[in-house]
Amino acid sequence: MRAADAFTPLAQDQAAAISSRPSLSYWQDAWRRLQQNKRAIFSLYLIIGLLAFTFIGPMIWTVDPSSQDVDQISIAPGADRSAILVKDYEPWYGELSEDFVANDNAVGLTFAVAPSTQSVRLSWQAQGERAAGGYRIYRNLFPITAGRSLGLPLAETQSLYFEDRLDLRPIDYYYSVVALNKRGEDSDLVATLSTTVTRVITRREAERRGLLGAAEQVAYGHEFQLKLHPLGTDYLGRDMLSRLMHGARVSLFIGLFAPILYILFGVLYGSVAGFVGGLTDQLMMRFADFVVALPFLLFMILFKVIFGIGPGESGIMPMLVAMVVLLWPAAARLVRGQVLQIREEGYIGASRLLGAKTPYLLLRHMIPNTMGVILVTVTFAVPSAIFTEAFLSFIGMGVAPPTPSWGSMCNEGIKTMLTHPHELIFPALFISVTVLAFNLLGDGLRDALDARMRNRE
Amino acid sequence: MWRYMLKRLALSVVTIWFIATATFFGMHAVPGDPLTSDKATSAKIRANLEAKYGLDKPLTTQYLVFLRNLSQGDLGISFTQENRRVNDIIREHFPVSATLGILAVVFAGLGGVLWGALTALYRNRLPDTIIMFLVILGISVPSFVIAAIGQLSLVNLNNLAGTSILPVGGWGTVQHMILPAMVLGLSTMAYLTRLMRSSMLEIVNSDYIRTANAKGLPSTQVFSRHQLPNAVLPVVTVLGPAIASITTGGFVVEIVFAIPGLGRYFVQAVQQLDYTVIMGTTVFFGAFLVFMVIVVDLFYGWIDPRVRLD
Numbered sequence: 230m231r232a233a234d235a236f237t238p239l240a241q242d243q244a245a246a247i248s249s250r251p252s253l254s255y256w257q258d259a260w261r262r263l264q265q266n267k268r269a270i271f272s273l274y275l276i277i278g279l280l281a282f283t284f285i286g287p288m289i290w291t292v293d294p295s296s297q298d299v300d301q302i303s304i305a306p307g308a309d310r311s312a313i314l315v316k317d318y319e320p321w322y323g324e325l326s327e328d329f330v331a332n333d334n335a336v337g338l339t340f341a342v343a344p345s346t347q348s349v350r351l352s353w354q355a356q357g358e359r360a361a362g363g364y365r366i367y368r369n370l371f372p373i374t375a376g377r378s379l380g381l382p383l384a385e386t387q388s389l390y391f392e393d394r395l396d397l398r399p400i401d402y403y404y405s406v407v408a409l410n411k412r413g414e415d416s417d418l419v420a421t422l423s424t425t426v427t428r429v430i431t432r433r434e435a436e437r438r439g440l441l442g443a444a445e446q447v448a449y450g451h452e453f454q455l456k457l458h459p460l461g462t463d464y465l466g467r468d469m470l471s472r473l474m475h476g477a478r479v480s481l482f483i484g485l486f487a488p489i490l491y492i493l494f495g496v497l498y499g500s501v502a503g504f505v506g507g508l509t510d511q512l513m514m515r516f517a518d519f520v521v522a523l524p525f526l527l528f529m530i531l532f533k534v535i536f537g538i539g540p541g542e543s544g545i546m547p548m549l550v551a552m553v554v555l556l557w558p559a560a561a562r563l564v565r566g567q568v569l570q571i572r573e574e575g576y577i578g579a580s581r582l583l584g585a586k587t588p589y590l591l592l593r594h595m596i597p598n599t600m601g602v603i604l605v606t607v608t609f610a611v612p613s614a615i616f617t618e619a620f621l622s623f624i625g626m627g628v629a630p631p632t633p634s635w636g637s638m639c640n641e642g643i644k645t646m647l648t649h650p651h652e653l654i655f656p657a658l659f660i661s662v663t664v665l666a667f668n669l670l671g672d673g674l675r676d677a678l679d680a681r682m683r684n685r686e
Numbered sequence: 687m688w689r690y691m692l693k694r695l696a697l698s699v700v701t702i703w704f705i706a707t708a709t710f711f712g713m714h715a716v717p718g719d720p721l722t723s724d725k726a727t728s729a730k731i732r733a734n735l736e737a738k739y740g741l742d743k744p745l746t747t748q749y750l751v752f753l754r755n756l757s758q759g760d761l762g763i764s765f766t767q768e769n770r771r772v773n774d775i776i777r778e779h780f781p782v783s784a785t786l787g788i789l790a791v792v793f794a795g796l797g798g799v800l801w802g803a804l805t806a807l808y809r810n811r812l813p814d815t816i817i818m819f820l821v822i823l824g825i826s827v828p829s830f831v832i833a834a835i836g837q838l839s840l841v842n843l844n845n846l847a848g849t850s851i852l853p854v855g856g857w858g859t860v861q862h863m864i865l866p867a868m869v870l871g872l873s874t875m876a877y878l879t880r881l882m883r884s885s886m887l888e889i890v891n892s893d894y895i896r897t898a899n900a901k902g903l904p905s906t907q908v909f910s911r912h913q914l915p916n917a918v919l920p921v922v923t924v925l926g927p928a929i930a931s932i933t934t935g936g937f938v939v940e941i942v943f944a945i946p947g948l949g950r951y952f953v954q955a956v957q958q959l960d961y962t963v964i965m966g967t968t969v970f971f972g973a974f975l976v977f978m979v980i981v982v983d984l985f986y987g988w989i990d991p992r993v994r995l996d
Binding site: 624626646662 | 701822823826828829834935942953956964976
């Protein structure tokens with residue numbers, strides 16, 4: 230047998246050359262898997278929507294987040310924003326108007342004129358000896374039931390009328406007049422009257438707000454529509470929608486940049502430690518352990534003080550730096566573990582054999598191969614960074630007051646939670662939705678990218 | 687075992703030293719000092735005060751004095767509160783934080799195991815869906831919002847009942863502790879539920895469960911004797927970090943519920959730049975956390991004989 234016959238090449242088989250499926254790269258495969266995950270895709274759209282809200286929103290809704298609308302303070306979304314034109318304020322000495330209606334409650338308490346945001350005028354009948362010490366007037370925002378306090382004491386008076394002009398809003402008020410005994414204590418002679426105050430505006434105010442031209446003639450009683458606030462206003466009359474948009478910048482800036490920065494540092498640190506190995510690795514990881522042991526929130530607060538916030542500064546930078554300084558070790562540990570694993574792979578040896586130097590190996594092989602794990606870590610780090618910002622701003626250790634952030638808005642909203650829940654609900658909702666979206670996306674990415682974690686849950 | 691313990695303890699001492707050093711130099715890098723106040727003090731008074739607190743000495747000397755005192759367990763005297771030792775402040779306020787934290791951890795641990803086991807049992811059925819939805823909610827809503835909602839619903843509940851079922855804020859009795867502990871533990875519970883669920887589902891497919899089923903054990907016994915104890919293990923591992931995050935995360939809850947814990951005190955001390963209180967509290971908290979991690983590790987070695995401590 231001739232040697233040449235022994236090695237006849239096989240006829241090329243076309244069928245074998247065509248693979249059954251098109252070959253997909255790691256990232257294509259991951260993207261395909263991610264697309265099958267409805268929750269992850271939904272949250273991806275949600276995040277895109279949030280980013281649009283943050284960056285495109287302020288271009289459409291151009292209201293200044295720090296401008297105050299003093300006519301509409303703590304207004305709930307969709308609230309009536311009409312204001313009726315009235316005469317300028319004139320002092321009052323207890324005389325009754327024509328539309329006065331007598332009341333037959335305990336002290337004959339009644340409103341001398343229709344209550345408006347300009348003034349609420351109360352008048353009542355003399356009670357003789359039973360009111361030897363005069364009368365005390367209270368105002369409450371809630372209905373007065375048994376065992377409830379009468380609310381804010383407004384004044385004590387000997388006369389039979391009282392005018393309330395204290396910070397009146399177009400909401401329900403419950404006024405009580407109590408007769409005082411000789412020692413000036415509350416007696417049980419009480420009358421309570423409830424009213425819904427109507428919002429009014431004077432000609433001068435209307436002109437200043439730009440609702441009325443200087444030469445325009447409008448009759449008293451004309452109804453104006455005040456400025457629109459789609460999500461209401463906060464306790465200083467600032468537009469909630471605009472503040473939420475600008476607060477989103479702060480919250481998302483910290484939420485996205487802090488994790489990216491500290492994970493980047495952690496990745497470099499961890500890959501160097503894992504790759505170099507030996508004593509260097511031991512020392513580097515020991516140092517990481519120390520940093521992990523620092524009580525996190527306490528040090529966040531300390532850092533804030535150490536960096537100091539000057540007047541006019543927002544306090545975002547100190548928070549960012551503090552997070553990077555304190556949070557890198559987790560990523561470093563993770564990447565080190567991965568690098569230790571990959572280091573033993575055949576392709577690393579091959580690359581080294583071809584003359585690759587350490588930086589090249591790290592940047593070309595190690596880090597790209599840990600990219601999936603890193604991406605998942607970043608996605609899960611975003612919600613925790615947003616939480617941290619919110620926590621710190623909530624306890625007053627985060628961004629400085631004029632700068633809105635979702636956390637500081639919650640902090641302000643929680644104080645008026647009982648009367649104006651929308652001031653807390655909106656920022657809280659935004660925090661929750663953002664955190665939720667990133668968590669779901671993280672779950673999806675983990676399933677799609679991390680082969681070891683697949684099929685869990 | 688003993689060698690391991692010794693090594694761990696030695697390492698934790700070094701860790702605490704690191705925390706103390708970082709806090710000390712961090713604190714002294716702050717512009718201004720606790721003696722800077724609105725009240726105009728003459729240079730002489732200031733010098734005397736500095737001498738009293740040892741602030742006139744070089745930083746290294748101060749550092750050495752601080753370390754020496756620390757090694758004797760003396761955390762110094764508060765700057766802003768006359769004659770109040772930091773040790774006393776901690777002794778007074780830490781038990782409050784710790785009680786709250788322990789309750790929260792117990793609540794989170796038990797709840798997490800229970801709900802996680804339930805979701806795994808009812809996998810992809812209605813209870814699973816409902817609980818997992820609540821879990822995602824628990825992870826996504828910040829604790830101060832949950833605290834506020836909890837308080838608000840408590841107010842409404844008390845109003846509805848006409849009496850005070852549970853107090854809305856403050857501290858003192860068991861009734862005061864229930865709501866704050868639940869709020870504090872909720873996010874950890876949600877996290878543990880997820881963990882428990884996935885570890886349960888992983889174990890269902892393992893060989894020893896199949897064996898137990900094959901030899902005819904009733905399913906309740908398979909569940910309680912084989913599945914549950916093994917599934918709990920990963921939950922125990924993360925309990926250490928969970929305790930850490932709960933105790934430090936506690937001061938948001940302390941603020942909302944007006945609880946006189948150490949966290950609230952710390953925030954106040956930071957605002958007044960009370961060096962000794964800040965340093966004392968930080969070092970104390972750090973030491974506590976380091977200690978808790980060791981305890982959890984030892985506990986882990988005890989409940990899972992496969993783990994070798996060395």
